[in-house]
Amino acid sequence: MNFVIIGGDAAGMSAASRAKRTMADLNVVVLEKTEDVSYSACGMPYNIADADRKIEDLVVRKAQVFRDKQGIDLLTGHIVEVIDRKNRTVSGTIQYSGKSFRYAFDHLLIATGGRPKIPALPGFELPGVLALKSLDDGRKIKDYIREHCVQKVVIIGMGYIGLEMAEALRERGIKVEMAKPGPDLLPWMPRDLAQAVEQELAANAVPLHLGCEITGIEETDGQLQVVCKDRMLKANLVLVAVGIQPNSEIAVDAGIETGIGNAIAVNRNMQTSDPAVYAAGDCADAFHVVTGEKTWIPLALRANRAGWAVADNVCGKPTELDGIAGTAVFKVFDLQVARTGLCVEESRSYGFEAVEVVIKSSSRAHNHPGATPILVHLVGEKKTGRLLGAQMVGHESAAHRINAAVVALHNKMTVADFVQTDLAYAPPFGPVWDPLLTAANQLLKRL
Amino acid sequence: MNFVIIGGDAAGMSAASRAKRTMADLNVVVLEKTEDVSYSACGMPYNIADADRKIEDLVVRKAQVFRDKQGIDLLTGHIVEVIDRKNRTVSGTIQYSGKSFRYAFDHLLIATGGRPKIPALPGFELPGVLALKSLDDGRKIKDYIREHCVQKVVIIGMGYIGLEMAEALRERGIKVEMAKPGPDLLPWMPRDLAQAVEQELAANAVPLHLGCEITGIEETDGQLQVVCKDRMLKANLVLVAVGIQPNSEIAVDAGIETGIGNAIAVNRNMQTSDPAVYAAGDCADAFHVVTGEKTWIPLALRANRAGWAVADNVCGKPTELDGIAGTAVFKVFDLQVARTGLCVEESRSYGFEAVEVVIKSSSRAHNHPGATPILVHLVGEKKTGRLLGAQMVGHESAAHRINAAVVALHNKMTVADFVQTDLAYAPPFGPVWDPLLTAANQLLKRL
Known part of the structure; x- marks a missing residue:
């Protein structure tokens, strides 16, 4: 039986490894267009922060290991161009030789990931205007900084990749400015929490240009300029970090259905509209455990988990995934930002009557040395009393604390039940009433 | 209406404050035998660690504030001796004047807390043999260290108070040895996790005398000696930390039922066998959310929460508490230890067919700077696949990570459902698969 996988990163290699481990006689073929497989994409900003580290440090397992130790037919530089669903084949071109290839499949996994969105504006194709998604993107950024002695970067976009890169570049002593057209930093946050992030950026000398309508990028005398309606931002390198889009075109061309955000639509078994064709990772959508509706939040844990689920289904062990809670955490210099x-x-757009609260608590007990403020935002549903979402910002423990709320969301807990949970307490780790419980106690009064 | 409360710490003052806030015309009387109310008992080791800090820093709210600002009739130095259930009164003696008092109640709360267990062996009454539970105990230890220039302490017992005090005393440059009769440090832990704690103690020069049968304490030439069957341990101060017992005698004398560990038995409303008499805090028992049975695990969050529940019930807002998950976290030098x-x-003693796993993971992502090992132990039930318990040990994040398991226990989640939770991931905060998920994935294979 042939299991063919298009794409060799988190979802693809997770599926390949698990399928081969489960069924030794399964013929597993992975077709990866680049030369890089199985790397920690999320680790790139932290690698870029350190000039002395090789980008290849992020490779979790080398291609050779998959081939020699695991018996996976891993083919890099293989660009798949056509999925022929009728004849159950995929075909394409080998990058360097230009030769064509064709593979027959019984089961196919599309794990083509995503790619950065690039605004259709003049100058975004200039050298030195870069984006970060693949390992090769990371390599290019690192090389460009070194080769051009980059001293100043403008980051377009203020999402988590932009923010992580701001920290990485400042770490290397590079000046950073950030710009976006929208008026708010992290618009999904209450202003109290977003202000804490703004303060952290200000404390680390990262000016924010909010409401900055960008019309293009120009090059003058070897220097780049981000051209906005009311200002010009000079830079040696411009990082475009305005979000990603799914690599779903190959699926669309094959008549496979896509949905939210143009991601490939999958059921709980990770099957596309063609049951023999699976999709997983950043190119595929997911159910949201709070709304029960489809969502597209491309993140690493889901990619790995979905890869495993595909492998189990291919190997005859039917597996369904509940879905995602929309959990995301990131670090902005010394500040931890978490949401689920x-x-x-x-909430309101999904028809929930949302009630919210923001509280300020402490990362450690009353009078305990080293305590820092922690801000918690909770959202609940008026009618059912159910917890709908949580956000936290703080210099300590916010990233790990969010997980209590994550598990509550998976269980569709009410706020009244959540306030009864026996969360951990000891003075070095928090107040008696965990910040999440304090917030839940306050929210309960408003429900 | 008279609401009388015996005991003015966590449970008692939480109940008093909340009741008075809810019903301004309620007559709230608190009878506290010591002069200290509303302090962070759990913070004492960290206060003792710092010679320059006053023990009174641990007071969360002063008696004066309860009296003047909150209108609570807070009476310190009032030792309650008799609860007369028939006539609905409590009576006793005022500490310093020797005068007697009597108060009528409509609702009574027994929040008498606990006291350290002291072995019935010779020498445990000697000066310099001290225990730690009340603020006055903390004061005495601090004073004794200063007045006697204590350079060496033997701690009898290796529970969390003993371990926290070992750290506190080493912080002050005092030599510490620990002794206990049992053969194992933290016998409720798998050996891999307990060994990590042992290594942390060894790295901080704290010798452990395990299996050390203690026959008494002697004083010679102003120095104390803990006498064991096979050795003598010299010290300037001996700290007895072999556990606590509930102050339930006054309830027993009044014919109120006690149960597990001699704690006062309460229902989910915190009512004792006499519905007009409530009990909360370290003197009362609780339901365990995993077993559904009664348990006695005296800890601060439960005391606060139970105090609130009593207040709500007294004020006519019927409130039930689910129970506790047995969550406990503590710090041993730089190591975090967590359980729930x-x-x-x-598990086995409650009739569960328990299956367990221990895994080693990392506090941060693959190759991320600063990553430290984290050990996770999970217990599941074979028949139902349910998660029964979790333990973690690590230098980073173990204390906060445990809360995801806590919420899972409250929801009676299966391990199969738990592995699907969308726990947070970013490289500075953990691997893609959170250590809890890695452990759950392994446990799932064994179920």
Whole structure:
């Protein structure tokens, strides 16, 4: 039996490894267009922060290991161009030789990932205007910084990749400015929390240009300029970090259905509209455990988990995934930012009557040395009393604390039940009433 | 209406404050035998660690504030001796004047807390043999260290108070040895996890005398000696930390039922066998959310929460508490130790067919700077696949990570459902598969 996988990163290699481990006689073919497989894409900003580290440090398992130790037919530089569903084949071109290839499949996994969105504006194709998604993107950024002695970067976009890169570049002593057209930093956050992030950026000398309508990028005398309606931002390198889009065109061309955000639509078994064709990772959508509706939040854990689920289904062990809670955490210099579930606006757009609260608590007990403020935002549903979402910002423990709320969302807990949970307490680790419980106690009064 | 409360710490003052806030015309009387109310008992080791800090820093709210600002009739130095259930009064003696008092109640709360267990062996009454539970105990230890220039302490017992005090005393440059009769440090832990704690103690120069049968304490030439069957341990101060017992005698004398560990038995409303008499805090028992049975695990969050529940019930807002998950976290020097739910032996004693796993993971992502090992132990039930308990040990994040398991226990989640949770991931905060998920994935294979 032939199991063919298009794409050799998180979802693809997770599926390949698990399928081969489960069924030794399964013929597993992975077709990866680049030369890089199985790397920690999320680790790139932290690698870029250190000039002395090789980008290849991020490779979790080398191609050779998959081939020699695991018996996976891993083919890099293989660009798949056509999925022929009728004849159950995929075909394409080998990058360097230009030769064509064709593979027959019984089961196919599309794990083509995503790619950065690039605004259709003049100058975004200039050298030195770069984006970060693949390992090769990371390599290019690192090489460009070194080769051009980059001293100043403008980051377009203020999402988590932009923010992580701001920290990485400042770490290397590079000046950073950030710009976006929208008026708010992290618009899904209540202003109190977003202000804490703004303060952290200001404390690390990262000016924010909000509401900055960008019309293009120009090059003058070897220097780049981001051209906005009311200002010009000079830079040696411009990083475009305005979000990603799914690599779903190959599926669309094959008549496979896509849905939210143009991601490939999958059921709980990770099957596309063609049951022999699976999709997983950043190119595929997911159910949201709070809304029960489809969502597209491309993140690493889901990619790995979905890859495993595909492998289990291919190997005859039917596996369904509940879905995602929309959990995301990131670090902005020394600040931890965490979220799960729905923000207020999302809640309302899904028809929930949302009630919210923001509280300020402490990362350690009353009078305990080293305590720092921690801000918690919770959203609940008026009618059912259900917890819908949580956000936290703080210099300590916010990233790990969010997980209690994540598990609550998976269980569709009410706020009244959540306040009864026996969360951990000891003075070095928090107040008696965990910040999440304090917030839940306050929210309960408003429900 | 008269609401009388015996005991003015966590449970008692939480109940008093909340009741008075809810019903301004309620007559709230608190009878506290010491002069200290509303302090962070759990913070004492960290206060003792710092010679320059006053023990009174641990007071969360002063008696004066309760009296003047909150209108609570807070009476310190009032020792309650008799609860007369028939006539609905409590009576006793005022500490310093020797005068007697009597108060009528409509609702009574017994929040008398606990006291350290002291072995019935010779020499445990000697000066310099001290225990730690009340603020006055903390004051005495601090004073004794200063007045006697204590350079060496033997701690009898290796529970969390003993371990926290070992750290506190080493912080002050005091030599510490620990002794206990049992053969194992933290016997409820798998050996891999307990060994990590042992290594941390060894790295901080704290010798452990395990299996050390203690026959008494002697004083010679102003120095104390802990006498064991096979050795003598010299010290300037001996700290007895072999556990606590509930102050339930006054309830027993009044014919109120006690149960597990001699704690006062309460229902989910915190009512004792006499519905007009409530009990909360370290003197009262609780339901365990995993077993559904009664348990006695005296900890601060439960005391606060139970105090609130009593207040709500007294004020006519019927409130039930689900119970506790047995969550406990503590710090041993730079190591974090966390547990929730049942250990393997407890699981078996409750009739669960327990299956367990121990895994080693990392506090941060693959190759991320600063990553430290984290050990996770999970227990599941063979028949139902349910998660029964979790333990973690690590230098980073173990204390906060445990809360995801806590919420899972409250929801009676299966391990199969738990592995699907969308726990947070970013490289500075953990691997893609959170250590809890890695452990759950392994446990799932064994179920």
